[in-house]
Amino acid sequence: MRAVFIMMFTVSLGGMLLLQSTVFAADPLPTCFGVTYDSNHPDHILGTNGDDQIVGTSRNDVIFGMNGNDVVLGQEGDDIICGGNGNDILRGRGGADRMDGGDGDDVLWGGADEGDQLFSGDGDDFLGGGEGDDLCDGGRGKDRTNGICAILRQVP
Template identity: 95%
Template structure:
């Protein structure tokens, strides 16, 4: 969990004196497919609550889009991408990527390698696998696919 520290100092000729210190809890750090955001990890990329355009690296990135209508490109590597709330566009490119559009009407595209796992979550999503064998699940809503996916879902 992130924390906000509020400290009040007084300065005298003899040095600094801490008068009061308060810790306020903030929102928990985002999690994507069981991976929690770590600002010290070089392959973790965190978006904002606005509309972001994020391009990953050639490494195995973990990209957290957060809120807003984001466009996220994973590039090479086995990326983990979570769009968050909003109408997002997620594209995996190379590697066996895992993507979750989150809430909103999302567009998810796998990449040129097989083994992508695409989850639309809530909303009216488009889920397209790309080349190779991919797993696609549109989630709740009126979802569409390009027909190259295997859609696994329990039927009531």
């Protein structure tokens, strides 16, 4: 969905009325696990639609990789990481992380803490839980796991 803003101006020149308009369009802000990107939030990190390499902080980050083949490292904290479309590599590290690779052939790794949630869309993905009890949902495609995930579903 795209937001469209129209600005209209009326100018009077010697008895003639001129009407000019300018149209601005903006893509909606990305959302990841119900959290919408906020540029004023210090723990929100936004990638580009190209191939990004993003490293989070020790806080509870929300990282939006966007489109492209991204490499995202969450670091410590209970992170939320969404790779977007593309062949992404997402690594949670410490904390109970939630990750969504989006569509593409993705590699998702949970961290050292239990409680990671790994999701991916269409594509042939690898979902690797870390230590502890982790949940994995591979979506559509020929997905693999390291066996440390409780598989929510596997759709052929």
